[in-house]
Amino acid sequence: MAIIEVERLSKEFRKYTKQPGLWNAFKGLFHRKYQIVRAVREISLTIEEGELVGFLGPNGAGKTTTLKMLSGLIYPTAGAAHVMGFIPWERRNEFRRNFGLVMGQRNQLWWDLPASESLLLNKELYRVSDAGYERTVGDLVTLLGVKEQLGTMVRELSLGERMKFELIAALLHSPRVVYLDEPTIGLDVVSQKNIREFIRDYNRRHGNTFILTSHYMDDISALCQRVIIINHGRIRYDGRLRDIVDQFCQWKLVTLDCAKEVSREQIEPYAEIVSYNLPQIKLRVARAECPSLCHRLMDTLEIRDLTVEEPPIEEIIGTIFTEQSDDAFAASL
Amino acid sequence: MLRYLRLYRVFFRNCLIREMGFRWNFIIRFTTEIVWLATSLIWFHVIYSYVRDVGGWTRYQYLFLIGVSYAIQQTFESLLFVNCHRLSELIRTGELDFYLSRPINSQFLVSTRFVDLGGFANIFFGIGLAGFAWHKLSLPIHPGNLAMFVVLFLNGIIIYYVLMFSLMCLSFWIIRNESATGFFFQITELARQPAEIYNYGIKVFLTFFFPMVVCINFPANVMVRSLSLPQFFYGIAVGLLLLYLSTLIWRVGLRSYSSASS
Amino acid sequence: MHLLRPYKQVASVAMQEALIYRWNMFLQGLVGLIPLFITVMWWRAVYVARGNAPAMGGYERNEMTSYFLYIMLIHQFSSTFLIDFDIAWSIRNGHLNKYLIKPVEFPLYRWVYHIANRAINCLFVSLPIIMGILLLRNYIYFPDNWRHVIVLFAMLLPIALISYLISFCIGMIAFWMLEISSLFWIFYSLRAILSGALFPLSLLPRPLETAICLLPFRLTSYFPASLLLGKLNGWQILGNILSAVAWIMVLFLFARFLWRRGLRRYDAAGI
Numbered sequence: 001m002a003i004i005e006v007e008r009l010s011k012e013f014r015k016y017t018k019q020p021g022l023w024n025a026f027k028g029l030f031h032r033k034y035q036i037v038r039a040v041r042e043i044s045l046t047i048e049e050g051e052l053v054g055f056l057g058p059n060g061a062g063k064t065t066t067l068k069m070l071s072g073l074i075y076p077t078a079g080a081a082h083v084m085g086f087i088p089w090e091r092r093n094e095f096r097r098n099f100g101l102v103m104g105q106r107n108q109l110w111w112d113l114p115a116s117e118s119l120l121l122n123k124e125l126y127r128v129s130d131a132g133y134e135r136t137v138g139d140l141v142t143l144l145g146v147k148e149q150l151g152t153m154v155r156e157l158s159l160g161e162r163m164k165f166e167l168i169a170a171l172l173h174s175p176r177v178v179y180l181d182e183p184t185i186g187l188d189v190v191s192q193k194n195i196r197e198f199i200r201d202y203n204r205r206h207g208n209t210f211i212l213t214s215h216y217m218d219d220i221s222a223l224c225q226r227v228i229i230i231n232h233g234r235i236r237y238d239g240r241l242r243d244i245v246d247q248f249c250q251w252k253l254v255t256l257d258c259a260k261e262v263s264r265e266q267i268e269p270y271a272e273i274v275s276y277n278l279p280q281i282k283l284r285v286a287r288a289e290c291p292s293l294c295h296r297l298m299d300t301l302e303i304r305d306l307t308v309e310e311p312p313i314e315e316i317i318g319t320i321f322t323e324q325s326d327d328a329f330a331a332s333l
Numbered sequence: 334m335l336r337y338l339r340l341y342r343v344f345f346r347n348c349l350i351r352e353m354g355f356r357w358n359f360i361i362r363f364t365t366e367i368v369w370l371a372t373s374l375i376w377f378h379v380i381y382s383y384v385r386d387v388g389g390w391t392r393y394q395y396l397f398l399i400g401v402s403y404a405i406q407q408t409f410e411s412l413l414f415v416n417c418h419r420l421s422e423l424i425r426t427g428e429l430d431f432y433l434s435r436p437i438n439s440q441f442l443v444s445t446r447f448v449d450l451g452g453f454a455n456i457f458f459g460i461g462l463a464g465f466a467w468h469k470l471s472l473p474i475h476p477g478n479l480a481m482f483v484v485l486f487l488n489g490i491i492i493y494y495v496l497m498f499s500l501m502c503l504s505f506w507i508i509r510n511e512s513a514t515g516f517f518f519q520i521t522e523l524a525r526q527p528a529e530i531y532n533y534g535i536k537v538f539l540t541f542f543f544p545m546v547v548c549i550n551f552p553a554n555v556m557v558r559s560l561s562l563p564q565f566f567y568g569i570a571v572g573l574l575l576l577y578l579s580t581l582i583w584r585v586g587l588r589s590y591s592s593a594s595s
Numbered sequence: 596m597h598l599l600r601p602y603k604q605v606a607s608v609a610m611q612e613a614l615i616y617r618w619n620m621f622l623q624g625l626v627g628l629i630p631l632f633i634t635v636m637w638w639r640a641v642y643v644a645r646g647n648a649p650a651m652g653g654y655e656r657n658e659m660t661s662y663f664l665y666i667m668l669i670h671q672f673s674s675t676f677l678i679d680f681d682i683a684w685s686i687r688n689g690h691l692n693k694y695l696i697k698p699v700e701f702p703l704y705r706w707v708y709h710i711a712n713r714a715i716n717c718l719f720v721s722l723p724i725i726m727g728i729l730l731l732r733n734y735i736y737f738p739d740n741w742r743h744v745i746v747l748f749a750m751l752l753p754i755a756l757i758s759y760l761i762s763f764c765i766g767m768i769a770f771w772m773l774e775i776s777s778l779f780w781i782f783y784s785l786r787a788i789l790s791g792a793l794f795p796l797s798l799l800p801r802p803l804e805t806a807i808c809l810l811p812f813r814l815t816s817y818f819p820a821s822l823l824l825g826k827l828n829g830w831q832i833l834g835n836i837l838s839a840v841a842w843i844m845v846l847f848l849f850a851r852f853l854w855r856r857g858l859r860r861y862d863a864a865g866i
Contacts, residue, residue, distance in 0.1 A: 013862065073695050073863035093698040101696045108693045110608060112615050117608055124604035125699050365777040365784075372784045372793065379798050383651050384644040387637070512619055519629045526633055530640040 001085065003177060003209050004047035004070065009079035010233075011040040011065050039065040041233035042079065047211070049176070052203050054224035054241070055213040058321040062233040063213055067179055070211075071101055084176055097126055100175035102166055104182030109154045115165045116150045119172060126173035133172065140168045144198055160191030167195065171202070180212045184219055196222045217314045229320055236320055241313070249316050252290050254283045256297065257305035270297060279304070366407065366455040370462070373399055388529030390558075393469045395527060398553040400463030402525040405486060405549060407455040409493045415449045417497040418514055421504035424590060433587070440583045444498065463556075470557055478555055481565055485552035488572035492548045493521065495575040498582070505586035524548040544571045601699065602707045609711035617719045624720030627667070628727045634663045635734050652797035658824050659795070661736040665820040666792055668724065669747075671717050673755035673815060675762040678709060679779055682766030686857070687773075689864040702854060706759055713755070738823045746832060747819055753839050758815045760846035761786070767850070770857030791817025797826075811842040 016034045040062045047053055057063040068074045070081060072088035072095065081088060086095035109118040123133045141147040144164040149157060157165065163183065170178065180199070184192040200223055203210055214220055220227060221241060229237040229244075237244060254271070256262075258279045267273055267281060270293060274282040285293055294306055377399060381392040390398065420443060423429040432442050500513040524545035528536055540546045551568045554560040613620075642649060642656040649655060654662060682705065685691045694701040728735065738744055765782050768775050787793045789812040796804045796817050807813060818835045821827055827835070 068863045071692075071696055073692055074861055075859055091695065096696060096698040099696065101692075103692070106689075106693065110612060113608065113611055117611065121604050121608050122697075124601040125697050127601070127698075365780045368781045368784045372788060375788060376793055379794055380641060383798070384641055387644050388640045509619070512623060515623065516626050519626050522630055522633055526637065530636045532636070535636075 001082075002046045003049040004045070004081075004083050004211075006043055006045045006066075006070070006081045007079055008042040008044055009040060009066065009069060009081055010038070010042050010077050011062075011069060011074070012077045013037045013039055038233055040069070040076070043230070043233075043235055045228060045235065045238060047209060049209050050203070050207045051226060052200075052210045052212065052223055054220040054227040055211060055230060056220065056227055056317060057230040061231045061321075063230040064181070066230065067181065067211065067213065071099070071179060072096070097173065098176045100170040100173070100178040102170045102178070102180045102183050104163070104180075104185040107154070107162060107166060108169060109162065109165060111155050112153060114151045115146075115154055115157065118154065118165070119150075119169055122169050122172055128173050132174075136172050136174060137168060140171060143201070144168065144194070160187050160194075163187060163191065163195065167198070174206070175208065177209045178211070180210060180214075182214055183212070184214065184216055192216070192218070199223060217317075221313065229317065231321060244316060244320075245310050245313060248320060249311055250287050251311075252285050252287055253309045253311065254285050254290065254294065254297075255307040255309070256281045256283065256301075256303050257307075259302040259304040262301055266301065363454055367458065370403055370455070370458060373403075388527050390527045390529065393466045394553075394557045396466035397463050397470070397557045398525075398527060398549065400459050400461070400466055401486070401553045401556075402459075402549045404456050404459030404463065405489045405493065405552075406521070406525075407453075407459055409490050409497075411449050411453045411456065413444055413490075413494050414497065415447045416444050417494070417501045419447070420498075420501040421510045421513070424504045425508070429590065439587070440580060444494070467556065472557065481555045481560070482552050485555055485565070485568055488568055489524075489548035489552055491572045491576055492544065493524075495579045496520065498579050502582050502586045505589045521545070521548075524550075544575075547571050602703065605704055605707045606711040609708040610715050613712045613715035617715070620716050620719040621723065624671075624723035625726075627720070628723060628730075631663060631667055631727060632731070635660045635731055638663075639734065652795050653826065654795060654797070654824070655736070657734055657736040660731070660734040662795055662820045662824060664728070664731070664735060665823050666816045669751070669754065669816070669819050670792075671720050671724070672713050672751055673758050674713075675709065675755075675758045676783075678705075678759065679762040679766040679782070680776065682763060683769035683775055683779070686766070686769040686861070687864065691861070692863055695858075695863075702763060702850065705763070706756075709759060710752075710755065736824065738825065740825055743822050743825060743832075746836075747822055750819060750822075750836065750839065753843060754815050754819060756843055757811055757839065757846065760843065760850050761811065763850050764846065764853055767853040767857050770853075770860050786812055789813070790815050791820070795821070797821075811838075811846065814839050814842065 013036070014034045015037045043062075043066055055063045055067065065074070069076050070083055070088055072091045075089050084095065084098055086092055088095065109115060110121075119137060122128075123137075128136070141150060144167065146161055146164050146168075149161050149165075152161075154162060154165070167183070183199075184195055187195070196219060199210065199212075202208075203223075210223075212219065212223060224241060226239065227237070227241050227244070228235055237247070239247075253274065258281065261278065262281065264273065264276060267283070271283040271285045274284050276282075290308065294308065297303060298306060377392075377396060380387070381395070385391065387395065420429075423432070423443065429443070432446075433439050435442060497517050500517055501510070503513060504510040523539060528539065528546045528550045531539065536546070547568045551560060551564065555565070638656060638659045641651070642659070645651065651659065691701065694704060765779060768778065772778070789807055789810055791813055792815075796807055796813060799807070808817075814835065818827075818839075822832060822835075
């Protein structure tokens with residue numbers, strides 16, 4: 001059995017609307033309008049133990065709501081889910097003891113006390129043995145390089161250090177399933193890289209399952225083999241990251257570095273010109289034709305160098321994010 | 334001057350809209366204050382069912398005092414309290430710079446920016462209560478007394494303001510100032526009691542050194558008991574002096590603020 | 596007990612945190628003497644006005660002023676002022692999340708945190724309180740029956756628990772209503788009157804007093820204060836103790852009911 005199984009999970013919310021202006025504000029005292037928002041619509045997915053999966057989606061897409069249901073924080077309107085064999089929203093202690101959550105925008109640590117106190121508290125709450133605690137925390141602080149900061153008050157730590165301790169606090173009970181919600185938000189580039197590498201190593205060594213949500217593409221591309229794109233409450237894509245390009249993007253960018261003068265007219269029959277700045281010419285070429293076209297260009301023209309690029313993955317994903325409605329999308333598939 | 338009044342009108346209207354946006358809050362806030370008032374009235378009723386007067390204050394004289402204290406408190410809370418309360422946060426976050434860069438007297442701006450209308454209707458309740466007590470006392474209306482009352486009423490609000498404002502200005506020097514608001518309410522309790530319940534030493538202290546008695550006792554006395562002319566002028570003098578003091582505190586505080594944030 | 600071991604750590608951390616606020620607690624203890632002082636002054640004036648018929652509601656002057664002193668003392672440990680706001684705020688802002696994902700029961704966690712905090716508070720207000728007692732010693736009736744004092748200390752925790760359960764239930768409203776702060780103030784006013792914190796319930800007409808004593812509120816102020824003043828005979832004391840136990844069970848079940856129902860509606864704002 002897969003470690004996470006989700007079957008047609010749905011969640012609806014009531015959203016109250018406010019109209020502008022003084023008169024409407026007054027009316028609003030007595031009668032409030034609301035609409036039903038279907039945040040999550042029949043999502044189904046399966047995740048195996050040890051996977052590191054990225055959840056992607058614009059704000060309000062339903063990915064956070066899905067994660068909340070899989071954490072047991074809220075109840076679904078319909079559907080079923082099992083994580084490690086438990087139903088998350090029953091919030092069994094055994095489930096919670098094997099589960100960890102890191103929230104980038106919130107901290108779980110006690111602000112005015114040394115970081116070690118928060119860790120000790122988690123140790124007791126999760127019933128980690130003394131020996132296990134020493135070993136695990138010892139490892140983690142060394143790996144993340146915050147050993148010296150154990151006694152520092154959390155309010156005096158830098159953002160990066162705080163995030164590292166948040167990670168340690170969430171991992172010290174060696175959970176089998178961990179959700180990381182925006183773990184690198186607001187951090188400097190170096191800290192982001194450190195945390196990314198740490199997560200990748202940890203996953204490789206311990207084989208636990210991670211679900212990661214992030215708005216930083218670098219996080220996703222560095223860590224996740226598999227991504228699930230959620231928009232308008234539905235799964236738009238579930239598969240390998242690199243396959244997104246193949247599936248959603250039909251063209252490539254070819255850059256020519258010309259040895260001799262080449263005119264527009266010479267190029268035009270072959271492909272669409274994106275930019276023409278001798279000695280550099282950029283062309284937009286359909287995926288399927290690309291290899292043969294490049295071959296021909298190299299044969300016919302005097303070209304010093306030829307580069308083939310794919311459009312950046314953010315762009316592709318961005319177009320998936322900004323699609324307007326279900327029907328239009330269904331039609332395009 | 335007109336400019337300040339117009340500015341004030343804008344602040345007022347915006348806050349009115351905002352308050353109404355929180356549907357339940359508006360209605361319940363109104364009810365809350367009435368309940369607080371009712372609590373005082375229940376207490377008043379129980380006490381006065383056992384005695385005829387306390388410290389020389391008969392039942393309706395004391396009721397008048399309650400009404401006046403309520404009206405002054407609510408007026409202060411509606412117009413000025415919220416702003417004083419926000420001051421410590423403005424200082425802490427540096428948002429105060431925003432106010433200082435405007436071509437308007439910064440103390441005015443900081444003190445009047447927001448209006449909290451949840452308690453506004455309650456001012457009239459307080460005045461209504463005082464009016465009811467007044468009626469029961471069947472005293473003749475003296476235009477001179479009424480005028481003095483209005484002046485002393487505003488004077489009381491000013492003293493309240495100076496107290497709260499000074500407490501909040503401590504935020505210029507003390508970082509953790511959250512309990513200042515609680516202290517304010519507990520200190521003003523001293524003002525809301527008839528001065529005659531205190532023993533002599535305390536009464537002198539509260540009249541001359543920490544003039545809480547001036548806020549509410551003076552306007553109440555002018556209407557339902559007696560207040561001499563020298564006392565009246567003393568009261569105004571105290572109000573104006575304290576107002577001036579607040580501008581000094583503000584200036585000192587600002588100096589400390591500018592040197593800290595640069 | 597093995598199950599409760601983690602909560603020992605919660606208490607430890609909570610106390611460490613509370614220690615940071617020691618100055619605040621001390622100052623609040625000091626400023627808190629003002630209302631006590633005003634109360635004493637008021638009753639002094641009232642009893643002067645009463646002249647020849649001294650006792651009110653069965654209380655002599657010093658008993659009356661001591662009534663309020665005792666309540667203030669007891670409340671240093673048992674008061675749950677602003678707990679309902681705090682819980683409601685946690686619900687509204689999604690702060691509850693970090694407790695829901697851990698193998699811990701939030702209501703119990705919050706209780707342990709509260710009591711730990713209160714214990715430290717008692718430590719740091721003791722100095723201002725001793726000052727207050729010394730200043731007001733002429734107005735104080737010191738309890739003469741040590742058995743009453745023992746019963747009081749035994750009842751401190753149950754009283755605090757009742758107060759906590761009531762505040763917890765009120766806080767649960769946040770699951771259903773959006774803007775609740777004003778409603779909470781209404782509850783505070785009601786609790787002040789019904790518990791006897793505003794004035795002894797014996798000052799009210801008999802039928803009213805009896806009716807109010809059917810509710811649990813009196814157990815947090817009126818009962819312990821009149822116990823120390825020696826106003827209760829053995830049977831009454833026993834009756835109140837049993838009533839406290841019964842109310843704890845009722846309130847606990849109600850709180851649990853609200854908590855479970857509330858969580859079904861929870862939207863975990865801002866993960």
